[in-house]
Amino acid sequence: MTPPEALRARALDLLSRGDMAGGIAGLEAHLAAAPDDAGAWLALGAAHAAEGRWAAAAPALARAVERGGGEVEARLAYARALVRLGRLDDAAAELRQAAAMEPPDARVLRELGIVLYDQRRHDEAARWLARACDAAPEDGRAAFALGLAHEARRDIAAAIAAYREAVRRAPGFTDARLTLADALASIGEHEQALGELEALLARERSHEKAAHNREVLRRALAEMRARRLLGKTERELARSALVVEAQLRRRDAAEAPAAGGGAARQVVRYTAPLLELHVTLDPARGPGGGGGVIEALHLALTDPERAARSEDDVFKVAVIGEDGRQAPVNYATGASLTFLREALGCPMTQASALYASLLQGAPSVDWGGATARLASVPGAAGRPGGERHGILVSRRG
Template sequence: MTSSGAQRARALDLLSRGDMAGGIAGLEAHVAGAPDDAGAWLALGAAYAAEERWADAARALARGVKTGGEEQIEARLAYARALVRLGRLDEAAAELRRGAAIEPPDPRALRELGVVLYDLRLYDEAARWLARACEAAPEDARAAFALGLAHEARREIAPAIAAYREAVRRAPSFPDARLTLADALASIGEHERALGELEALLARERSHEQAARNREVLQRALAEMRARRLLGKTERELARSALVMEAQLRRREARAAPATAEGAAARQIVRYTAPLLELHVTLDSPNNGPGSGAIEALHLALTDPDRAARAEDDVFKVTVIGEDGRQAPVSYATGASLTLVREAIGCPMTQASALYTSLLKGSPSVDWGGATLRFASVPGTGGAPGGERHGLLVGQRA
């Protein structure tokens, strides 16, 4: 072994025995005389990183990358990680792109590139690279978790939840995945499923304080939602709602609902009216007299849509928060619709506004808290042809 090789071996031995200062000094001396030793630069960079000397680590690892060699992908990954520690995210992304271009692509490079792009708020590109990472490493829970974060940042909650579920499947003991999955489920009103994820986490880690706190919050929120929501209640609760009382809706005729399937339980639709709107209430199995059936769906239809859209809401007194943070009054039509959503599913007004806005922007339907919202038509009075009423339908999810 040459003297340079012996010096390198001694330095690496010192590092393996925990003598960081001696090992670093030895490697510094070695690379001064052997500047093309890529492995030595990588070892030196790793030693600097272990000491959190990130600027020194980046310089050493950059030399390791430049000199190349069999460990080039390791050097690129380590160099990119040092750049991230220094806050040089654009440079880290560029280095990881080069690493991801090496065939076959290293799943770590794919995942770490996706994470850096996420930190740069390039969410679409991050999602693409993280999806590749998930395919390349089918058991990498952190890649699936990061993909969920990217989807959620893009306001795509369904694929985000799917990715978080995949992260949990890959690593059932990964607490961040279950916590974030529970948060995502709660954000769409799936409190029961969110609680299930927290219970599963606490079954594994009984002392997990954040999960225990989140469980308490969700339990209270679920109880409040169940107490407030009209779906599943009866006409007695409906009569006390703001929708009925503020609009001064009056109960009119009831009719049998069309059978949905042979042998299905009887249903009834009750019509309520006010000067500008109608409310059609679908009741499940009202066999014990008026007011006994459980509410399955509420359909709000405007009888004069143009007038309702022009009139300012001075009945429901709803305000919304605009994108500029200011409160703004709404039309009578919007006030009635938001009140319906809020009371039907028992959610806060801010959530009702977000769901209603999603429909206005073109979503065919929106699911939240076991309910489905969509625009639909119902027959007019007496079911006469051409007398349909178009409006907002909120019902129990099938």
């Protein structure tokens, strides 16, 4: 009879030479005689996993864990098999135990974060993945996974920072750069997104998806520049839906000092029965030195309560609800969404998301090189009524 040690050595040799069937059979024969060999159970589970036989790998790896084989290695391999079998709760439990071992293993921290992400426990996932990033400063995949968790938490700024870090750590990590470009485009940073795609294509000239996305972004950037009112003049403003449909009328203009002691700006006021629009112009940057370029736009509701009660029969804006149906909005919302869409040159869906963020308490939101925030301006000179409250959109930087 062949000694168990010889069976084990022969089985491992067969596995190293690619004879999976022979190696697995040899390990099973060895374990029949030496069932407490944790290392052999780990090797058997790994062999089944290499063949994609997860239902066979999991019990073998569970035996390795029970017998203390490999400690972190055994728990990590077992957790991976459990994930493949869809047993995410059990996988998370194994990874938590592995994460409690000292010193912490960065692979365990990362995979626990990924499992929690798959369970849609995004806040907890982000915490573990942040630990994984700290434990392995060059692990691009941990930073990428952290970005995904932050994006799922709707913290796009943190997501972009994590994706940037993933690209820094692993410049050839294609998915990280593609996802970074998508995230940048989602907040209107089309120029930066294009830069990331150009960098990717410089490394992989034949990457079809990156090339396609680059062309889409180029068109979107051109359309955004053509639509947005920031950077345009009063000529384009006069043709906008905001002015035309609300029948805003130009009333008066006044000079206002520029921030930092620069040249004075001109502030022009437009009015309609329920709206006021304050337009800040830089005269020095106007075509031919005249007219002025729009630096900021402030939309204010002169009677917010009435605007909120009134039906939007002017802008005819509809939003898509959580049930997928289109629903009309009131006049205040219709005016605000139309304003954001035209001031920023963004799609209506993006305008809705930005408006919702402001209403939910965000101090400001950035999109496409501009910032929107809730703000107040003084009332018209010499007229009662005090400040006007509304949305201010201005060029960033």
